[in-house]
Amino acid sequence: MHLNTMPGHMIRRLHQISSQVFQHRLAAAGLELTPVQFATLTILDTHPVLEQAQIAALIAYDRATIGGVIDRLEQRGYVTRKTSVRDRRARDVSLSDAGLKALRQAEPIVTDLQSEILKNLTQSEQRDLIALLTKAVKDTDHDA
Amino acid sequence: MHLNTMPGHMIRRLHQISSQVFQHRLAAAGLELTPVQFATLTILDTHPVLEQAQIAALIAYDRATIGGVIDRLEQRGYVTRKTSVRDRRARDVSLSDAGLKALRQAEPIVTDLQSEILKNLTQSEQRDLIALLTKAVKDTDHDA
């Protein structure tokens, strides 16, 4: 059994590299945002108010995990959370001014670091990989 | 900022799909092995004895994480661990009979599930993706 021929193994390793580059680059810029936290802030930037379940759906996440992510973002003052008037089970989450500021600081760094994740590939290969990843992830149903 | 054009985000999502397919397929077969546990057993299958640091290096892992993985594999009787005679800091890890048996049961399922992870891609696209992943992960130094 050769791990290096198994996409699952290679995907795990690239994900690992990706997370590390992200964390290190942001830390080097004095920011402390995880990839998931960044994704959450990004989604909230284009949707003024979202319930946690909607955030989970938009960035393809588990509801339980998102709860913790929002907890930490709220503690740091990056998002606000209040019970929805429409549905008292739901919590309306919004980006705060501080959250927007952090997001704007992070954006150029995150854009920049993408090519570092794929620095072993040529520009053309990077485009190919992104296209393949996009198609691979395209939502038919991997869960069915 | 569009998450869907960022390799980091797409890689995270594909990794997520990959982990879920792995977990569900193995559970459906009555086996409870995580991707990392499987990778560890696989490496030990081709190396009779390995120190934890060597395992970490071979499957590209953190030493602290591997410690926990080995703990759980040892608890379940899949590996044995004893202090190295050559270096009293190190622990020699080996596959047990039970571990080998679990590995042999898991192997065909894991081989099988790889194509399910990439089921949105054609055979040719799957090959292209694996080639690109291999090159992307190729060890120059992402950590430097």
Place this chain on the structure above:
DNA sequence: TAGATATAATATGTATACATACTAAAAATA
């Protein structure tokens, strides 16, 4: 509309994943 079903979020438990600090032991070097 009452009872069944579904859903939003939380709580709990397990397993990565990694940084940092720590201990013990080995290796390097002055």
Place this chain on the structure above:
DNA sequence: TATTTTTAGTATGTATACATATTATATCTA
């Protein structure tokens, strides 16, 4: 060889990641 540096593993703390169970609230349906 004494001292410094490095290394192997563990401990601790934070943050995903997800399964399962629970609670509160909506929604569906008989």
